Amino acid sequence: QEGSHRLPSSQCMVVLLGSTSVGKSSLAYRYVKNDFRDSLPTVGCSFFTQMLNLEVASIKFEIWDTAGQEKYHSVCHLYYRGAHAALLVYDITNKETFNRAKLWLRDLEKEFLPDEILIALVGNKTDLAGEREVATEEGEEFARTKGLLFMETSAKSSHQVNDTFMAIAQELLQREREEASHHGLLTADLEESRTGTRCC
Amino acid sequence: MAADVHKKKGWEVPNGSLAPGDGQHAERSESPTPGLAQGTEPGAGQEGAMFVHTRSYEDLTSPEDGAAAARSPEERRGEPAELTSMEQISKDFSELSTQLTGMALDLEEEMRQSKEGKLEPSPQTTRRDSVLSGKEEEDVTMDAWRMHRKHVFVLSEAGKPVYSRYGSEEALSSTMGVMMALVSFLEAEKNAIRSIHADGYKVVFVRRSPLVLVAVARTRQSEQEIAHELLYIYYQILSLLTWTQLNHIFQQKQNYDLRRLLAGSERITDNLLDLMAHDPSFLMGAVRCLPLAASVRDAVSTSLQQAKAKSLVFSILLSGNQLVSLVRKKDQFLHPIDLHLLFNLISSSSSFREGEAWTPICLPKFNSSGFFHAHISYLEQEMDLCLLLVSTDREDFFTVSDCKRRFQERLRRRGVQHALQEALRTPFYSVAQVGIPDLRHFIYKSKSSGLFTSPEIEAPYVQEEEKERLLGLYQYLHSRAHNSSRPLKNIYFTGPRENLLAWVRAVCSIWVSLSSLVLHGRAVGEWHNTGVAPSPCAVLLGVSLHPCAREGWAGIAVGAGELRHRGLCHVLL
Numbered sequence A: 001q002e003g004s005h006r007l008p009s010s011q012c013m014v015v016l017l018g019s020t021s022v023g024k025s026s027l028a029y030r031y032v033k034n035d036f037r038d039s040l041p042t043v044g045c046s047f048f049t050q051m052l053n054l055e056v057a058s059i060k061f062e063i064w065d066t067a068g069q070e071k072y073h074s075v076c077h078l079y080y081r082g083a084h085a086a087l088l089v090y091d092i093t094n095k096e097t098f099n100r101a102k103l104w105l106r107d108l109e110k111e112f113l114p115d116e117i118l119i120a121l122v123g124n125k126t127d128l129a130g131e132r133e134v135a136t137e138e139g140e141e142f143a144r145t146k147g148l149l150f151m152e153t154s155a156k157s158s159h160q161v162n163d164t165f166m167a168i169a170q171e172l173l174q175r176e177r178e179e180a181s182h183h184g185l186l187t188a189d190l191e192e193s194r195t196g197t198r199c200c
Numbered sequence B: 001m002a003a004d005v006h007k008k009k010g011w012e013v014p015n016g017s018l019a020p021g022d023g024q025h026a027e028r029s030e031s032p033t034p035g036l037a038q039g040t041e042p043g044a045g046q047e048g049a050m051f052v053h054t055r056s057y058e059d060l061t062s063p064e065d066g067a068a069a070a071r072s073p074e075e076r077r078g079e080p081a082e083l084t085s086m087e088q089i090s091k092d093f094s095e096l097s098t099q100l101t102g103m104a105l106d107l108e109e110e111m112r113q114s115k116e117g118k119l120e121p122s123p124q125t126t127r128r129d130s131v132l133s134g135k136e137e138e139d140v141t142m143d144a145w146r147m148h149r150k151h152v153f154v155l156s157e158a159g160k161p162v163y164s165r166y167g168s169e170e171a172l173s174s175t176m177g178v179m180m181a182l183v184s185f186l187e188a189e190k191n192a193i194r195s196i197h198a199d200g201y202k203v204v205f206v207r208r209s210p211l212v213l214v215a216v217a218r219t220r221q222s223e224q225e226i227a228h229e230l231l232y233i234y235y236q237i238l239s240l241l242t243w244t245q246l247n248h249i250f251q252q253k254q255n256y257d258l259r260r261l262l263a264g265s266e267r268i269t270d271n272l273l274d275l276m277a278h279d280p281s282f283l284m285g286a287v288r289c290l291p292l293a294a295s296v297r298d299a300v301s302t303s304l305q306q307a308k309a310k311s312l313v314f315s316i317l318l319s320g321n322q323l324v325s326l327v328r329k330k331d332q333f334l335h336p337i338d339l340h341l342l343f344n345l346i347s348s349s350s351s352f353r354e355g356e357a358w359t360p361i362c363l364p365k366f367n368s369s370g371f372f373h374a375h376i377s378y379l380e381q382e383m384d385l386c387l388l389l390v391s392t393d394r395e396d397f398f399t400v401s402d403c404k405r406r407f408q409e410r411l412r413r414r415g416v417q418h419a420l421q422e423a424l425r426t427p428f429y430s431v432a433q434v435g436i437p438d439l440r441h442f443i444y445k446s447k448s449s450g451l452f453t454s455p456e457i458e459a460p461y462v463q464e465e466e467k468e469r470l471l472g473l474y475q476y477l478h479s480r481a482h483n484s485s486r487p488l489k490n491i492y493f494t495g496p497r498e499n500l501l502a503w504v505r506a507v508c509s510i511w512v513s514l515s516s517l518v519l520h521g522r523a524v525g526e527w528h529n530t531g532v533a534p535s536p537c538a539v540l541l542g543v544s545l546h547p548c549a550r551e552g553w554a555g556i557a558v559g560a561g562e563l564r565h566r567g568l569c570h571v572l573l
């Protein structure tokens, strides 16, 4: 059964958005290198790739780690234009970054139709529980009302970082399958996505 | 004021265009020669405009209050008319080499006074000579913040702080008050003041609407050199925002707080200021080359040339702050200032170590109104080799990223990776390799290529202060050589700790530090009189030179090919 349902490997563009120093680069670094180190603010944007091999498919993540600094906001839309998924990252110890994440969402909603992009709300730095300013429920509730995936992570302790990307991959695969069955499409069409850039 | 400001904007006319030109001619240069702009004299071009109208404080006030009479001897010495005799230069130099450690000043107090128009040092605020003479107990009473050798502030014309080099919050609040007063003072005086000289320090203003840049320096740099550094800071800000955006912002809102937009970039500016204090590149207005066998460099350059793309304007390979190779699109030139800004950007951010960066960047000397898009990445994880691909098209990331892949593949196929790796292990050469006894250090700059070569700074310049002192000496020589009212082509100094030579010509310049013994002993009898002054430089570089020295000099000056042959520098003459 597995063999016959295995999807061709596909590319999946993920963009990390959020205020400066919420830990976007640290999350990307943790996911790609499985390591954590003190990082400096990103200049412009950094691009990473990472293969994820699932039973049913292998996915090549193309990760755009954007700079949260205000001066780069004007160019950010460049990076999320072709994205299949967006991680809206905030710092759970800084309420302001949560509010900023909401603004990012508004930007995304302007750019994409509801089912065009998968959005995950990510509260980072759970290792700093003592300084928490945004309750888990608050994030969860907001994500629920907006139909976003929700995760709390720590790039430092590695908490839920892999799971976040895994969840995105699973969800995208799921959507792909639904779309395929919805249109009654079969393997031949899936083959096409091998060459296209559209994900999964 | 506005009119005055606009009058001075002539230099801002872009000297290049972001457009890659019409497609057919958009080929890359056939030659692997680094495409640096010609005529790269530091201070050439734009700065001239600024200083033409310079009037010192004394000029403005001496008729009324006789401030001129109160000027210190040191200050008067700074005047062109008195810079003429070699004797004087020599005297200055010995003073300089013993006094470069500087002196303590109550800057803030001084500046308050300047605001009130009383510039002459009052008894309370004159230098405290003893303070810095190594007495430890005085350290505790010193305000460390005030002791920095060079403060740099950037403000908006509305007086809002934009940047402060040593910006502790408390220090900032009081200082910015003074700065604001100064700015309004500038305003009141119709922009007349460019610098204030006081006992042992200079306050230099550069106004580039909508910003005002201020340096408070205890270094012995000339006003022009300090202003030149301030301009670098200005360009640094432009490289992040573009001139167009900067102006647009302040047209919209005069008292905009620019710190918001520059947040997170302070370290880039800090790094630039630190670099300028240590690296002669900025003084020379040239770029240092990584020593590398010519064949290897040629292979690298060819590989870079072959990995081209339509939108690619410059492909640059660098290691540390040294250029390995630069390839450019035909007819496009990269100004050393722009290249320095790129080097600084890369050296001040570790974030480029991971992944591939894609960032908008303005190259203000090329075109201050638009952004390029730079692809920045390190070739190998553990190798200090950074590839910088500058594209005109922000959508072109994947094409440019593929250029990187192709470049690496070519390198591999040409089998030069190993040689490159070897070269990176010894990124500096020893002055002993040049083979001149008593030669301590030199800088050789080729003006046509905008490159310079220089050996590692070795003994006796081991300590950080000694290194800075050496650079200070070069700065001093440089300011003398390029003094606008009396430029010098040959300079020779006998100092207590070393002898210095400067030899400045249209195609190249050489700056040398020799052991203080050398010329007294060996070559003293062979001095030539070139008509300006006894100039051992001319002798050393030319005819009647001591045989053993001549051979070495040939390596630096006459046969620059020699250096290329030894891989010390890419293209020199």
Ligand SMILES: Nc1nc2c(ncn2[C@@H]2O[C@H](COP(=O)(O)OP(=O)(O)OP(=O)(O)O)[C@@H](O)[C@H]2O)c(=O)[nH]1
Binding pocket: A018, A019, A020, A021, A022, A023, A024, A025, A026, A027, A037, A038, A039, A040, A041, A042, A043, A066, A067, A068, A069, A124, A125, A126, A127, A128, A153, A154, A155, A156, A157, B264
């Ligand atoms: N304690 C803790 N610190 C973190 C965590 N993630 C990141 N940091 C720290 O937060 C700071 C900022 O992290 P970055 O990853 O550079 O933040 P960023 O979102 O990429 O910032 P920009 O690139 O400016 O947008 C760094 O000092 C990190 O070490 C985390 O999970 N826990």
Ligand SMILES: [Mg+2]
Binding pocket: A024, A025, A026, A040, A041, A042, A065, A066, A067, A068
């Ligand atoms: Mg980052």
